[in-house]
């Protein structure tokens with residue numbers, strides 16, 4: 001049985017028809033990323049699932065229960081879903097612990113002690129144990145959003161819905177929230193995510209829905225939608241995205257092609273020459289560093305360079321995904337000249353991160 005089943009959903013606001021006959025089936029463990037132009041109905045579709053938006057017609061079944069049925073126990077069905085919003089929605093007059101224990105004690109009949117134990121576990125998971133008695137007002141945006149995620153998890157939902165969870169955040173805080181979401185993905189959580197973070201969509205999504213013309217205009221795996229979109233509006237949308245991706249599958253890869261691709265990307269989006277050169281340099285150094293550090297001579301080369309440009313703060317995110325053994329390039333000795341490339345990176349990057357799971361190294365550098 002599918003965990004979410006949407007059948008022939010319609011939703012209008014006055015004469016504005018936002019969703020027109022949308023059907024969607026989501027299986028347990030899928031991570032659906034919903035993308036599309038502004039106002040195409042991404043949030044309305046997401047919010048319809050727990051009836052924050054009441055559909056005009058259509059049926060929605062959550063884990064086998066029809067939430068749209070007349071007389072449905074909407075509150076009980078809603079408990080299967082946690083919703084994370086752009087604006088956190090924490091209770092401002094309560095400390096973090098009370099924010100986390102309120103719903104489980106009130107709605108799930110948990111004892112206070114039990115709820116506190118669960119809250120402690122979740123705070124540990126989002127690395128905010130030390131903030132349990134803080135009031136939301138003193139937390140940073142990224143911390144608030146991690147608490148908001150923990151608060152949802154306290155209700156043990158089967159599905160997590162994210163409505164642009166990072167778009168209200170200062171760019172320096174986006175990473176910590178995405179890391180929390182990545183961890184949930186790894187634990188097998190069914191997730192539906194509306195986001196403009198395309199690199200993240202590609203990395204974490206198992207299926208991408210591109211919305212247009214009142215519904216799911218095109219859908220597919222991240223590779224299908226980002227690399228090989230089939231329909232004209234999807235193609236136009238993807239082309240407009242400030243995103244570059246190149247796969248490398250051999251040790252003697254075509255460096256000129258990579259450099260040329262980055263150059264083209266930089267020209268297309270008006271990224272200055274100095275910045276473009278820096279980007280080429282960092283990408284090249286990182287690729288060579290990873291090829292020598294993580295991929296043994298006889299192993300198959302599976303590496304991907306992704307670059308996204310944020311107009312908002314003029315920052316560039318360079319991401320490298322490399323299969324192989326665990327190799328953190330930033331753990332190398334700063335004085336070791338054989339890792340000169342990493343030293344260059346350290347000097348020019350705003351921030352850098354490294355993660356390794358399931359045989360895949362992931363390096364992120366913000367320039």
Ligand SMILES: Nc1ncnc2c1ncn2[C@@H]1O[C@H](COP(=O)(O)OP(=O)(O)OP(=O)(O)O)[C@@H](O)[C@H]1O
Pocket residue numbers: 013016018036037038039040041042043044045
């Ligand atoms: N409560 C409402 N009343 C009237 N119109 C609404 C309401 N909520 C949404 N809309 C309209 O429905 C359309 C779809 O809105 P939605 O928020 O789903 O867009 P979106 O795809 O999430 O866009 P964005 O990326 O800009 O957030 C928009 O034109 C919006 O103005």
